[in-house]
Amino acid sequence: MTKKIKICFVQAFTYAVFNPSSGAKIGGAEVDLYNIANELRKDKRFDISFLVADFGQKSVEIFNGIKVVKGHTQKKSFWNYLKTVIIFFRRLAQINADIYFTANLSKYVGFTNFYCRLFNKIHIHRTEHQHQVNKPYILKKIKKGSSRYLFFYLGFRNIDYVVVQNEEDRVTLKETYNFTSSVIRNSYPIQKIDNVERNFVLWVARGKKWKQPDIFIKLAKSFPKEKFVLIMPAADDPHYFRDIQKKAKKVKNLEFIPGVSFSEVDY
Incomplete structure (x- = not known):
């Protein structure tokens, strides 16, 4: 029997898409990754999981064949920060995926990449905003003392594969980072609806x-x-x-x- 390829999506707030009662706030990136994961789930070659933040849920839950693993806490303090990093690496090791997929501009991109370098895993990043592909902008934020941008940059510069949303971002990424990337535009499963009035x-x-x-x-x-x-x-x-x-x-x-x-x- 052929071994399945394990793909883990690392996106803290996507838990709200699986469980709307969690209270987590989501944006387009969370929905995009959820849709991508759902399509990959239909392919028997892949084993799909998500690493999300701690919203008081169980350690591991299964939603429509997708494993959702509880990770770091959202409570901010110095000790919680240290605890968060430890828990995050433990969960990455627990999931033990072949491919880790990130999307947002956060320190967890750096942490994920560090783990992938240590254990010879593949790291794919999908940009969600033009800021992520603009190296001068990122470096400017780092000079102002942003640890979030620093850890993101340390990880992003070592990404194995980058996916962008449009041609403009592909060009900017090439010009500022000299990175080659693939353009995959946003897509959504649209249901056919007849005779709908559009009045606003x-x-x-x-x-x-x-x-x-x-x-x-x-x-x-x-x-x-x-x-x-x-x-x-x-x-x-x-x-x-x-x-x-x-x-x-x-x-x-x-x-x-x-x-x-x-x-x-x-x-």
Whole structure:
């Protein structure tokens, strides 16, 4: 019998896609990796797992044939940080995958890569933002003292394979890192829906300032006869979230929705 290829996706907050009641906040990267994993799961050659953060769940859970392993805690303190690193490496060893797949810009990219170098594993990284492929931007952040960017950079520069989302990122990565990459655009399993009325303009994203939801609010003001819907869950800046929410509620033709659970999305 042919041995299955073990692939582990390392993405802390993807647990919310498997278990919406966990309270974890997700973005596009979490959903993308979930969709990729689900498609790979259908191929009998692969054994798929996820390493996620600790949200109080069981150590190991199985969702539709995908093993989900609980990793590091989300509680921030010096001792928890040290504990987190130890737990993270233990879980990587416990999973013992052939391929580790990361996507976000975090210190765990560096930790994952270090583990892969030590134990001769393959590390694939899928970029989720143009910042990740722009070396001068990363180095600028490191000079300002960001440990997050430092550990990311130390890992990213030794990645075995890089996947980008568009041609522009592929070119930037080649120019600034001299890395070769593969372009795989985002894709989603869309259900066929007939006779659906499209009577509003929709904007969906996390409450990040660089996503510029304020432009969408200005757009709604410019077209008062059209209906607009802004779906924006809070991210890491509660003050910014409340500011956008306050501005949106002042626009009569704009409905503000503070997030929709992934399980409620019919796409």
